[in-house]
Amino acid sequence: MKCLFLIAIIQLLLQCTGKPLSGDDSYQKISEDVKREIAGYSDIAKAIINLAVYGNAKNRSYERLALFADTVGPRLSGSKNLDVAIEYMFSALQEEGLENVHLEPVKVPHWERGEEFALMLAPRSHSISILGLGSSVPTPPEGITAEVLVVSSFDELYKRAEEAKGKIVVYNQPYTSYGETVQYRAQGAVEAAKAGAVASLIRSITSFSINSPHTGWQYYQSNVPKIPTACISIEDAEMMARISSQGTKIIVKLKMGAKTYPDAYSFNTVAEIVGSKYPDQVVLVSGHLDSWDVGQGAMDDGGGAFISWEALSLIKDLGLCPKRTLRLVLWTGEEQGGVGAEQYYQLHKGNISNFDIVMESDEGTFMPTGLGFTGSDKARGIMKEIMQLLQPINVTNIYESGGGTDIDYWVKDGVPGASLRDDLSKYFWFHHSQGDTMTVQDPSQMNLCAAVWTVVSYVIADMEEMLPR
Amino acid sequence: MKCLFLIAIIQLLLQCTGKPLSGDDSYQKISEDVKREIAGYSDIAKAIINLAVYGNAKNRSYERLALFADTVGPRLSGSKNLDVAIEYMFSALQEEGLENVHLEPVKVPHWERGEEFALMLAPRSHSISILGLGSSVPTPPEGITAEVLVVSSFDELYKRAEEAKGKIVVYNQPYTSYGETVQYRAQGAVEAAKAGAVASLIRSITSFSINSPHTGWQYYQSNVPKIPTACISIEDAEMMARISSQGTKIIVKLKMGAKTYPDAYSFNTVAEIVGSKYPDQVVLVSGHLDSWDVGQGAMDDGGGAFISWEALSLIKDLGLCPKRTLRLVLWTGEEQGGVGAEQYYQLHKGNISNFDIVMESDEGTFMPTGLGFTGSDKARGIMKEIMQLLQPINVTNIYESGGGTDIDYWVKDGVPGASLRDDLSKYFWFHHSQGDTMTVQDPSQMNLCAAVWTVVSYVIADMEEMLPR
Numbered sequence: 055m056k057c058l059f060l061i062a063i064i065q066l067l068l069q070c071t072g073k074p075l076s077g078d079d080s081y082q083k084i085s086e087d088v089k090r091e092i093a094g095y096s097d098i099a100k101a102i103i104n105l106a107v108y109g110n111a112k113n114r115s116y117e118r119l120a121l122f123a124d125t126v127g128p129r130l131s132g133s134k135n136l137d138v139a140i141e142y143m144f145s146a147l148q149e150e151g152l153e154n155v156h157l158e159p160v161k162v163p164h165w166e167r168g169e170e171f172a173l174m175l176a177p178r179s180h181s182i183s184i185l186g187l188g189s190s191v192p193t194p195p196e197g198i199t200a201e202v203l204v205v206s207s208f209d210e211l212y213k214r215a216e217e218a219k220g221k222i223v224v225y226n227q228p229y230t231s232y233g234e235t236v237q238y239r240a241q242g243a244v245e246a247a248k249a250g251a252v253a254s255l256i257r258s259i260t261s262f263s264i265n266s267p268h269t270g271w272q273y274y275q276s277n278v279p280k281i282p283t284a285c286i287s288i289e290d291a292e293m294m295a296r297i298s299s300q301g302t303k304i305i306v307k308l309k310m311g312a313k314t315y316p317d318a319y320s321f322n323t324v325a326e327i328v329g330s331k332y333p334d335q336v337v338l339v340s341g342h343l344d345s346w347d348v349g350q351g352a353m354d355d356g357g358g359a360f361i362s363w364e365a366l367s368l369i370k371d372l373g374l375c376p377k378r379t380l381r382l383v384l385w386t387g388e389e390q391g392g393v394g395a396e397q398y399y400q401l402h403k404g405n406i407s408n409f410d411i412v413m414e415s416d417e418g419t420f421m422p423t424g425l426g427f428t429g430s431d432k433a434r435g436i437m438k439e440i441m442q443l444l445q446p447i448n449v450t451n452i453y454e455s456g457g458g459t460d461i462d463y464w465v466k467d468g469v470p471g472a473s474l475r476d477d478l479s480k481y482f483w484f485h486h487s488q489g490d491t492m493t494v495q496d497p498s499q500m501n502l503c504a505a506v507w508t509v510v511s512y513v514i515a516d517m518e519e520m521l522p523r
Numbered sequence: 524m525k526c527l528f529l530i531a532i533i534q535l536l537l538q539c540t541g542k543p544l545s546g547d548d549s550y551q552k553i554s555e556d557v558k559r560e561i562a563g564y565s566d567i568a569k570a571i572i573n574l575a576v577y578g579n580a581k582n583r584s585y586e587r588l589a590l591f592a593d594t595v596g597p598r599l600s601g602s603k604n605l606d607v608a609i610e611y612m613f614s615a616l617q618e619e620g621l622e623n624v625h626l627e628p629v630k631v632p633h634w635e636r637g638e639e640f641a642l643m644l645a646p647r648s649h650s651i652s653i654l655g656l657g658s659s660v661p662t663p664p665e666g667i668t669a670e671v672l673v674v675s676s677f678d679e680l681y682k683r684a685e686e687a688k689g690k691i692v693v694y695n696q697p698y699t700s701y702g703e704t705v706q707y708r709a710q711g712a713v714e715a716a717k718a719g720a721v722a723s724l725i726r727s728i729t730s731f732s733i734n735s736p737h738t739g740w741q742y743y744q745s746n747v748p749k750i751p752t753a754c755i756s757i758e759d760a761e762m763m764a765r766i767s768s769q770g771t772k773i774i775v776k777l778k779m780g781a782k783t784y785p786d787a788y789s790f791n792t793v794a795e796i797v798g799s800k801y802p803d804q805v806v807l808v809s810g811h812l813d814s815w816d817v818g819q820g821a822m823d824d825g826g827g828a829f830i831s832w833e834a835l836s837l838i839k840d841l842g843l844c845p846k847r848t849l850r851l852v853l854w855t856g857e858e859q860g861g862v863g864a865e866q867y868y869q870l871h872k873g874n875i876s877n878f879d880i881v882m883e884s885d886e887g888t889f890m891p892t893g894l895g896f897t898g899s900d901k902a903r904g905i906m907k908e909i910m911q912l913l914q915p916i917n918v919t920n921i922y923e924s925g926g927g928t929d930i931d932y933w934v935k936d937g938v939p940g941a942s943l944r945d946d947l948s949k950y951f952w953f954h955h956s957q958g959d960t961m962t963v964q965d966p967s968q969m970n971l972c973a974a975v976w977t978v979v980s981y982v983i984a985d986m987e988e989m990l991p992r
Contacts, residue, residue: 120765121765121769124765124766125646125647127647178594178595263958264732264733264735264957265818265956265957265958265960266733266734266735266958288962289818289960289961292961293593293960293961296589296590296593300590349734349758350762483733487733488652488733488734488758489732489733489735491761492758492762492765493761
């Protein structure tokens with residue numbers, strides 16, 4: 055309040071002197087008062103960092119996550135494991151004494167992969183490692199045995215569409231970036247089906263592999279036949295491309311027992327530290343509790359969920375009471391397109407003016423480098439200032455774009471959004487694969503991520519003013 | 524001859540002047556004549572490099588290997604695939620017009636893994652990725668279901684031996700180096716069995732994993748019960764260690780259908796460029812043709828075998844006729860302890876004085892850095908000089924130790940030995956795993972390896988004198 059009042063006075067004075075602030079300047083510059091206010095959190099930031107990185111809470115988020123991931127295992131939408139995970143977290147948050155611990159019902163897709171395999175029958179016998187893609191239809195019980203057409207792009211498929219009829223299309227597209235290459239996983243089956251293919255096998259969306267297939271969601275289109283679809287390893291995709299380039303016929307038998315059940319009940323899991331002064335105003339920290347059905351979902355998104363939980367724990371441990379409510383949301387159904395987040399948005403969007411910032415960690419909790427941020431220039435200026443509080447651990451960067459699957463609904467509506475940024479160099483090596491386990495997580499990196507997450511969320515929750523939109 | 528004669532004259536002159544050469548100096552220094560002789564190969568070395576790296580033979584070793592590996596697949600000792608591989612190579616070497624192409628019979632172990640799996644039944648259901656170890660006995664048809672004892676070292680096993688009785692011992696030993704850590708794979712079953720364990724599961728011998736188990740040979744001891752043994756991934760070993768450290772009981776069901784058959788007939792595959800002046804004297808270049816039964820054996824040891832073949836091809840393409848015979852040997856049964864190499868040694872050791880140098884490439888064909896070498900100081904001096912011919916591609920290092928499984932019999936008997944050295948940083952990530960495929964091979968790196976291998980083997984085969992022992 056004080057801050058906004060001062061700005062108003064200064065603007066008025068400037069207007070009286072005939073020197074209007076340029077629009078840009080007024081947004082980019084934050085007042086000295088706000089700078090002082092943020093600098094005033096220096097000791098608290100240090101206390102949070104000390105507790106998270108060197109103190110009693112050191113390695114806690116890692117250890118909690120390990121116990122959780124080892125106990126529950128992977129947590130696919132609609133699965134018993136996801137129910138167990140939600141119950142586990144509900145109890146843990148309650149036992150810790152967090153406030154308003156509750157579950158918000160969500161209807162989520164329920165797809166199971168069942169038994170699945172692929173065999174190259176010709177030119178020689180070879181077992182192809184596959185992971186069926188989420189929402190894929192099954193093959194007939196006897197499987198599909200067909201010749202393979204290998205293409206390296208959609209363009210090649212369109213050009214050779216005549217050859218695809220009755221075949222299994224194998225995509226051996228190069229990996230450029232996840233965002234660009236993932237279209238082959240998402241739309242590979244539809245494009246192959248349009249050309250008359252009977253199934254599609256897609257090179258996994260990663261730059262590195264130890265014969266490791268990666269799963270993920272894929273999307274059928276109405277009026278296009280639904281064909282079974284799975285990802286294969288880089289190695290097998292490249293091998294079939296080489297064999298095919300020799301003019302040698304490849305025959306593959308694909309068997310998938312995938313099954314889609316009616317939507318299941320699930321829950322977003324919520325806990326709070328209720329604000330001392332503006333309890334209706336909310337700083338939301340989040341990660342998703344569901345995962346794919348392979349590995350342990352330790353990285354995607356156990357890490358993000360557990361550093362979000364850790365933010366509340368650290369603040370509670372330090373006896374801090376932010377002015378605004380700090381709300382932890384552990385989303386469900388993220389891997390099916392952010393189903394839990396979408397339903398949360400529909401339920402709470404009426405209260406959007408009270409959402410100060412929405413924060414999501416869903417791109418790893420490796421060595422942190424800073425935050426992605428979407429918001430007004432002025433809010434960005436404040437965020438930059440807040441990040442200076444993290445100089446003791448040298449994580450001070452603010453990058454473009456703070457969106458993410460689970461917060462984008464809010465961000466598109468103008469709520470400031472922040473996402474954790476970290477060293478992603480190996481992230482997609484493990485993503486949606488059997489390699490997403492606790493082995494890839496590093497306790498000291500998680501400590502640093504938790505410190506960043508906590509300092510930022512606490513300071514925003516405690517400042518006099520909400521972030522300007 | 525000329526060279527030795529000059530050295531003798533110089534030595535005689537020095538002795539006459541009362542200044543005896545120190546023993547070390549006489550070995551380390553090579554004569555100016557030899558230096559000149561080696562420098563005289565500069566143009567030939569450049570021609571080899573140009574052909575291998577930039578010319579018509581560019582990428583040939585990679586392309587040949589890809590066609591071979593894609594056609595044949597993995598080639599376990601005793602398998603049909605290994606027979607196919609040997610026939611394939613015999614034909615290819617003959618078709619190329621190499622000399623004395625022939626097969627030398629070898630009796631090799633014949634072990635097959637059969638169907639195998641492991642399930643963690645408690646505290647939750649989880650499929651454990653395994654690869655049974657070569658020579659392992661099977662489980663009973665119904666499998667073995669037992670509680671797990673996790674240890675991190677043999678020492679811990681010895682201390683907790685009382686607890687191991689009737690259990691499945693899981694080794695979660697840290698990876699220090701392959702040479703040190705591989706003892707757990709080789710002896711893990713025996714040590715566990717001594718303590719009364721019913722099976723052993725061993726963390727794979729690698730520093731990095733995407734839930735990837737690695738196989739390999741293991742050794743039973745007489746008077747110690749033979750128990751089934753397999754490797755598991757780093758991830759599962761670490762997970763069971765964490766669960767166990769919580770005091771939680773782990774139950775695993777292990778099923779292995781491994782079978783040991785009577786020894787099979789196999790062959791070392793040999794081809795030559797017969798020496799123009801000293802045809803009985805031999806420079807041997809080699810790699811092994813057999814592999815494990817997973818992946819494609821492209822790295823271990825397809826790469827080594829195919830750059831060795833490439834050495835003969837490049838020399839033939841350039842119309843070069845070395846004075847000594849250049850002999851390619853593609854070993855069989857290396858993965859079972861160098862069975863083919865041992866039988867080759869027994870057969871040919873009578874001719875040992877005619878073996879100039881034995882060269883083996885079996886530690887990757889990634890970016891080459893030089894050669895490991897074992898031999899006299901004087902021979903080392905000559906090798907250093909020869910490596911200077913590789914300055915155009917900046918691969919000039921000579922390291923200690925040029926041994927290897929397939930040449931050690933000769934090296935121990937005093938024959939100079941050389942092994943290719945290259946960037947091993949990812950080698951053990953793929954070694955003996957499903958990840959050992961053409962995808963890990965790089966054509967331009969193979970070109971460089973082939974150039975090194977060819978220049979060195981040709982120059983040694985063509986110099987006036989054999990390397991001094």
